[in-house]
Amino acid sequence: MEALIRRLQEFHVVEPLAVEAIEVAFTELTLPKYELLVEQGKTCRHLYFLEKGALRGFYTLDGKEVTHWFGFENDFVTSFHSFITQQSAVENIQLIEGSVLRAISKEQLTALLNRFPSVERLLRIAYENYYIRLEERYVNAHFRSAAERYEDLLARQPHIIERVPLGQIAAYLGITQETLSRVRSKY
Amino acid sequence: MEALIRRLQEFHVVEPLAVEAIEVAFTELTLPKYELLVEQGKTCRHLYFLEKGALRGFYTLDGKEVTHWFGFENDFVTSFHSFITQQSAVENIQLIEGSVLRAISKEQLTALLNRFPSVERLLRIAYENYYIRLEERYVNAHFRSAAERYEDLLARQPHIIERVPLGQIAAYLGITQETLSRVRSKY
DNA sequence: GTTGGGCTTTGACAAAAGTCAAATTACAGT
DNA sequence: ACTGTAATTTGACTTTTGTCAAAGCCCAAC
Numbered sequence: 001m002e003a004l005i006r007r008l009q010e011f012h013v014v015e016p017l018a019v020e021a022i023e024v025a026f027t028e029l030t031l032p033k034y035e036l037l038v039e040q041g042k043t044c045r046h047l048y049f050l051e052k053g054a055l056r057g058f059y060t061l062d063g064k065e066v067t068h069w070f071g072f073e074n075d076f077v078t079s080f081h082s083f084i085t086q087q088s089a090v091e092n093i094q095l096i097e098g099s100v101l102r103a104i105s106k107e108q109l110t111a112l113l114n115r116f117p118s119v120e121r122l123l124r125i126a127y128e129n130y131y132i133r134l135e136e137r138y139v140n141a142h143f144r145s146a147a148e149r150y151e152d153l154l155a156r157q158p159h160i161i162e163r164v165p166l167g168q169i170a171a172y173l174g175i176t177q178e179t180l181s182r183v184r185s186k187y
Numbered sequence: 188m189e190a191l192i193r194r195l196q197e198f199h200v201v202e203p204l205a206v207e208a209i210e211v212a213f214t215e216l217t218l219p220k221y222e223l224l225v226e227q228g229k230t231c232r233h234l235y236f237l238e239k240g241a242l243r244g245f246y247t248l249d250g251k252e253v254t255h256w257f258g259f260e261n262d263f264v265t266s267f268h269s270f271i272t273q274q275s276a277v278e279n280i281q282l283i284e285g286s287v288l289r290a291i292s293k294e295q296l297t298a299l300l301n302r303f304p305s306v307e308r309l310l311r312i313a314y315e316n317y318y319i320r321l322e323e324r325y326v327n328a329h330f331r332s333a334a335e336r337y338e339d340l341l342a343r344q345p346h347i348i349e350r351v352p353l354g355q356i357a358a359y360l361g362i363t364q365e366t367l368s369r370v371r372s373k374y
Numbered sequence: 375g376t377t378g379g380g381c382t383t384t385g386a387c388a389a390a391a392g393t394c395a396a397a398t399t400a401c402a403g404t
Numbered sequence: 405a406c407t408g409t410a411a412t413t414t415g416a417c418t419t420t421t422g423t424c425a426a427a428g429c430c431c432a433a434c
Contacts, residue, residue, distance in 0.1 A: 084315050117304040127314035128271050138325045142361045174329045179391055181413055368383055
């Protein structure tokens, strides 16, 4: 639990009463590898904090799974579009390792926001952070070659290599597995 | 001014007192074509609402300007990374038409957020919306061919074709001008 | 109407990445 | 240690996109 609170306070420090309420609102759950947290077509009703483990987001395209995103320790994860609009999700989120998570429902989050303006502020700041990160990823995907993006990934998240199969990393980078394999063979 | 308030209330309705304060905080400015709203290397101190006109965000890469984004009527625009962190911007924002804008400074925005929890909520919801839109753009850029993305763009923002030179649209789609021209020649 | 500069198209070729198939390697379960 | 499956690499070939250069087109200024 401390990890979650610590991560939240990196965005914005809130009063003890709010911390308590947050602690109560999040439920711990331990799930095995391959478990689906979010399923295409279903509505995603929770926001998760990944305390330990790893997971991926993927689409199905022409019958193939295309991973477009990974989450690791201390990440907040959900299918944003689905969680926010409460419409059905267009992606799947699946554990790629046995993981420990904390979950909060949309309703509980709304209740927290109504009760504590400080939590509203925290969430606003969290969005700012996540928005900037996404923007960076977007620009990278747009303006850099496969090789550059791979080196970037290695520099930022070296652990990803040991924890995720190559095909999924390739999809994340927006290239095929074979191309990535060739990029790697040239160091 | 009504356009700005109307757009804001689409996110979240706030009390009259907050509306008044928002109206006071935003300054109207009219600027000519080619004017730079944000300059690479300088800190972006304002958030803008584009009331009338059009603009683009661009990077310089190997001495060339690469447009990665457009803004039109009723868009909120700023160099997010720079505005939020108050570090120097990595991109430029330039008017591509003479435009009417409303600007609010970082300090004024912070003051509004401290005074009105309802504005904090409004901003949080605005971020949710903008985050989802960016995510969509990201997935599109990642998983669709040049031709598909062009058709998408035509469907969503048909006016862009008349208002923006082809080379900039191509950059926005992540392809060269020549490739886009060839895509178009096949209807 | 002519001129000149930006914008767009076209052509020829090069480079990057994709596809399909086969070969190799890694590794979990027995 | 052996086996079988999944993951990764390699090869041959195709498709897509990029690059560079040369027209062609549009339109505003003279």
